Amino acid sequence: MAKSSADDEELRRACEAAIEGTKQKIVMSIRVAKSRGIWGKSGKLGRQMAKPRVLALSTKSKGQRTTAFLRVLKYSNGGVLEPAKLYKLKHLSKVEVMGNDPSGCTFMLGFDNLRSQSVAPSQWTMRNIDDRNRLLLCILNICKDVSGRLPKVVGVDVVEMALWAKENIQNTPSVGTQRNLQDGPVAATVTESDLKVTVEKELVSQAEEEDMEALLGTYVMGIGEAEAFSERLKRELQALEAANVHAILESEPLIDDVLHGLEAATNCVDDMDEWLGIFNVKLRHMREDIASIETRNNQLEMQSVNNKGLIEELDKLLERLRVPSEYAASLTGGSFDEARMLQNIEACEWLTDALRGLEAPKLDRNYAKMRAVKEKRAELEKLRSTFVRRASEFLRNYFASLVDFMISDKSYFSQRGQLKRPDHADLRYKCRTYARLLQHLKSLDKNCLGALRKAYCGSLNLLLRREAREFANELRASTKASRNPTVWLEASTGSGHNSNAADTSTVSDAYSKMLTIFIPLLVDESSFFAHFMCFEVPALVPPGGLVNGNKTAYDNDDVNDDDLGIMDIDDNDSKTGKSSAELAALNESLQDLLEGIQEDFYAVVDWAYKIDPLRCISMHGITERYLSGQKADAAGFVRLLLGDLESRISTQFSRFVDEACHQIERNERNVKQMGVLSYISRFATLATRMEQYIQGQSRDLVDQAYTKFVSIMFVTLEKIAQTDPKNADMFLLENYAAFQNSLYDLANVVPTLAKFYHQASEAYEQACTRHIAVIIYSQFDRLFQFARRIEDLMYTITPEEIPFQLGLSKMDLRKMVKSSLSAVDKNISIMYKKLQKNLTSEELLPSLWDKCKKEFLDKYESFAQLVAKIYPTETIPSVVEMKELLASM
Template sequence: MTAIKHALQRDIFTPNDERLLSIVNVCKAGKKKKNCFLCATVTTERPVQVKVVKVKKTDKGDFYKRQMAWELRDLTEVDAKDANKENPEFDLHFEKVYRWVASSTAEKNSFISCIWKLNQRYLRKKVEFVNVSPQLLEESVPSGESQSVAGGDEDALDDYQELNTREEQDIESMMEVCEYAISNAEAFAEKLSRELQVLDGANIQSIMASEKQVNILMQLLDQALAEVDNIEGKLLSYEEMLQSVKEQMDQISQSNRLIQISNTNNGKLLDEIQFLVNYMDLSKGHIKALQEGDLSSPKGIEACINASEALSQCMNVALNPGHDKLMAVKQQQQLFSELRDTFARRLTNHLNNVFVHQGHDQSSTLSQHTAELTLPKHSPLHRDLLRYAKLMEWLKNTQREKYDGLSRTYVDYMTRLYEREIKDFFEVAKIKMAGTSKDGKGKFGLHGSSGKLTGSTSSLNKLAVSSSNSRRSQSSSLLDMGNMSASDLDVADRTRFDKIFEQVLSELEPLCLAEQDFISKFFKLQQNPTLAQAENVDDSDGTVHSRPLSEHRQSISEKDMVRMMMNKIFQSIETELNSLIALGDKIDSFNSLYMLVKMSHHVWTAENVDPASYLSTTLGNVLVTVKRNFDKCISGQIRQMEEVKISKKSKVGILPFVTGFEEFAKLAEAIFRNAERRGDLDKAYIKLIRAVFSNVEKVANESQKTPRDVVMMENFHHIFSTLSSLKISCLDAERKDAKQKYTEHLQSYVINSLGQPLEKLNHFFEGVEARVAQGVREEEVSYQLAFNKQELRKVIKEYPGKEVKKGLDNLYRKVDKHLCEEESLLQVVWHSMQDEFIRQYKHFEGLINRCYPGSGITMEFTIQDMLEYFSSIAQSH
């Protein structure tokens, strides 16, 4: 390897001014062994460039050539594969990874060590060495060892030091004195050696001459040591003197520390006393307000509120450890407890009296609202009670039992009050719904000074039945609507019902919202969830109590408490609303449409305000009943359609449920315009129109007087016209279906009817078409005995123009008898018959020309004659 190294240095690197530092014999990993050499080199010129050069033999094998070179600064990682075991493989990471296998592990380690040293010396960016033994990564080789990076060259490189400027000048001046320095180096070196010996002797003589001065210096040092001993003695005496002073100062410091501790303790004691005085002292004014404060005047209420807040602060103050053991603190706490209990009793008794007093005042004003469809307003009561809201909050935080008792008392009182008001209010609403007619008969009167309503719910129902018998209101149906005019429908009654129902809901909505808002503010129930008493329970003796918290398994949020109180107070609203809805449905089943729209709107409004409110929940429950009545109304109309019977002696015409559907759709569109529950109406439309379709076909199939095609044609034409005018988007498919059925049955009726005026001619040409269909050629049909030219002329002669016109006139009369006047389809049918007759005429002519060519046979009448026949017949009738 040494010979190869010298050869490479001589042939490849010396001509490029480079020095070879290390070499390793390698081949590529995983391939056939094509050996080459990796060389670590540095340039001899500055700045030094470090490279890794790949060298391989030429093809002839006699010389080496430089194949590839990489700058060492481009090397990012050296991976030795295994730091503990001998492994000849290693990777060099340049712009890509080069994998090599060295001829021996020693050569690999020597090369990697050289690379590491060059990286440490010349490069700022350090290369990462992976899986390399730490022994290889040494910055320098110890002196005395013969091995180096590459045969000692790198050590020589490390020992080499450049001469500074002064050394260069001295060497140059010395060489100038000795002219033979360059030509005779040995003589120059000998001269330098002699001069060095001379200088060494001069140095020894100089040292010997300075012995006297050294002795003088030693004497001075002895004197200095003596002086130091003297100073140390004086310092020792001073220290003994200061020792007594130190003891005195320690005594003074101990006394000062004791005084400071005493002052600190006194300050802390004063702070504690000041804390107790500031936070546990209630003023005489607050005590008087709690004991004797006027709870009926605004000033007295304000004073009680301030006093209760001050008392709460005193009772809730956070005492330091040990305060509760002080007798004064215990006495003060006992005083606060007595004041709290006393004021809580006074406040509870006063609010109970306020509830009773306000109840009597409110009952006295009920007679003012019974005659009108309005509910009494409780805003004055709420306004008076809200002055105590802060006191209720104090009671809730301090005396929960008394707070719960007050809430139960308020709920019990308001339940009875609202129950009377709501009952009277709904009685007035029922009378207004059922007791008024257009002629003014059947009204209920108000009797008695107290304003009590005469009659009961049963009498109201009897009144509804009796009045409905005279006004068709008991059983509204599509059949009735189809047989009556707009005036008979009594739109005014339905409009009045709609207004009454809307007024009922409009009165209930603000009443419930105001009461819920008051309960939340007065009882402070809009805050965070908390535990509460369980739901009130009525015993058999009528006493109201609450279950203890231990029996209530789940915690109740304050929002749930509001809902429970509202359910108790307004427990009669849902029952009364359902009763009113049943009455409205009994008066007129179509009232369910009005109720569905109004109820849906109010439910939507209530949910926007508060989805979890009592009003939203209650109206939502009632809406289910209204929707059920609406569905029952639609099912009833369908059932009546299925039960309809037609007269066998008269023509059918437009069926009553078809016109009834038209009137129903117009009414529903007017009611449901911009309604939230439009989807319910669309579903009802689908059910009704499908029932109309199926029952029209059923009646058409059962009809004996009127042809089936006429029944289908007229009724589906009417249905198509209705759907086209109303433009109901969900019925677009049914509208197209109705038009298709109308067109199909019109065409069928026209074709079947036209076969009668020219019956023999039609039969003759049907026979001709049958022979052609059987395979007889058209020009050979005339050779058939039953269809020869003589038979054709014979049939044509039976239908001269006069007979054709007579047949068409009879056909017109027959069609006129079949069709009804309401739909006005006579001219449409007649025009369609004209078009069909012309088509048949042209078809017959075509058959004559194809089957009887050259015979000269033609019809007895022309198309122009036919047009004149149809026109004159239509004008004559």
């Protein structure tokens, strides 16, 4: 017998390598061929469909439990075994040897846990019967040991299996199970006797064994050899067959009766089949007739439904195309009086809805091609153009008539002795009547609004300019204020001229009143115009008419004067987003609405400047406050107006500053001036008045003026001082001192003036130092010249060598001391007189004299130290003596 692959150690090692890491032990491995239902009716094996596989039985122990597996391994492209499938033997329910394989080498293993029982399980083909029996016997033994039960065996004789096992037991591989002993897992080998017992007890059940013993017990008598026993069985079989044939022959009459009955039944069945065929043909024809009738009925019903729907749709279309006579009359020839406006608005709404109703998606696109729809659309377009033309012409005339009526009535404007605040409540009330008409005109024809806006702006501009002109004229006429001259810093004017300047606060109050009345009015008019003329922009004035957080001066009884009471007509009107195109168009219209009104504001500014130029500061602050409150984009013209006013005020104030600077520069030509210049003392008065006008605003404007004033003042002061070098320092220190004294209080609160105060202080100290040095050297020149020569030589030679230099001997020292210090009190008195001689400000003398004594004492102390170091044996008056002498004078 050829060697079985179950004994191939190389195959076993390859299988172990394929399942390495699974902690399973290979019990048996054998090569097989895999097929799936490959046996045909001819009973020949289709080898071309077989696939080589290896079946391996393995076990795995975990504690007291042992699990057995059936592994299917296949060959990879490189010829290496790799796992393909894994089955647990505890689920093995059936072992069936295929009967259609003549060789008996093909079997099937059935498992009860497979998901798809509809797919035929794989069939395994062995090389020979021995390999088949060996594998099946090993599977059955493992199932018995591990699971304690046997699967169902079909297609194989258990007696044949037992006989094969007895003959080939020595070639059967040992099957081991893991038993957890004290010394560890030990493989128990199945011996020959064990296997025999197993085969007898497992392949034949107890009931089958009893039946076989009873059968054999019947024939135990007189049986000596198997051949005799076989002969006996053949004879009995022949006897039984003869008895069966005899019984069949005896029952022939009965069989004939049965055959006659079957023939009669067959005839009846044939007749019934013929009748059924006839009925089937008739029923088929009937079904075809019924289907034809149903089809015609369905078509008629569908046609009826469609006709009904078409009639309804045509009725709706006709209703949509019908123009009510009352609306047609209003649109083509109705009046625009206030009493008729409700009917006009209703006609507009109907016309708008009718036009939209003929457009997609409200009207099906297929209807648009109908002639009736085209004719009706042309009719509606004609109605729209006629109504828009009539309404536009009426509104243009209406706006002009309203303004002409107000202009012709002088009671609307300011008159002599009476300032009249503009009141447009009645005008707006009358315009508000036609607000919804404008909304509908916009929806009907947006292009028509351009001419209406221009007409409204042109009419209202006349009214606003007339109101502003009359108000400004009466405002100036009713304001009483004495005119202050623009000559503030000129030298020819007396020093106390402006100390009691006239109160001109009424001038700035008048300008503030002009802004208070007209700026809110212009903002309100801009807001009303934007909403009335259907610009899609947000409100310009907060609810309640607030400007800069306060109630506007132009408050009518109707707080929500800009609320036109207009409901949203279409979806576009509800949008609050800003449109740059809309804002540009609005600001262009506002330019037409308010153009020219700025001239009356300019007139007030120029008038106030002529009365008191310094009032430009307060007017600038007032303008800044109003300008900071105009944030709405649609009030662009009002912001431009305020910006122009601010610029004009700044220009006028700059003009005043330039004239004052020119007055300062003219002092340069008067070169014989001495003492404190007039503009130095006057500047403090001017700065004080400017600070009073600031009132927390216009700080930058005033600071720029300060910078320009002081810069020109200091430059002019230095130029005048250069014309008289002998008295230049005295002149400078007096003027810088006067500048500091006059600005002391203001410099503590105004940072810009504090900067110039410190600049003047430094210039004063420098002028004092230079002037005192000149006075000291004029009396003690020899003394300090001698000291300077010594100091110069100390850089090049040693102190011991200096007394031997020409002119620096001890004898020279004694002569110099005698000539300079013999009458030191007299020389000091002369210094005091020189300091006092040209000084015009007596209050500066004490501080200057103290500086002079301190400077002289410091210089003399340095001289005394040099003498003590170079001429230690010589004596001069001590520093203490000199200090006492100076203190006594």
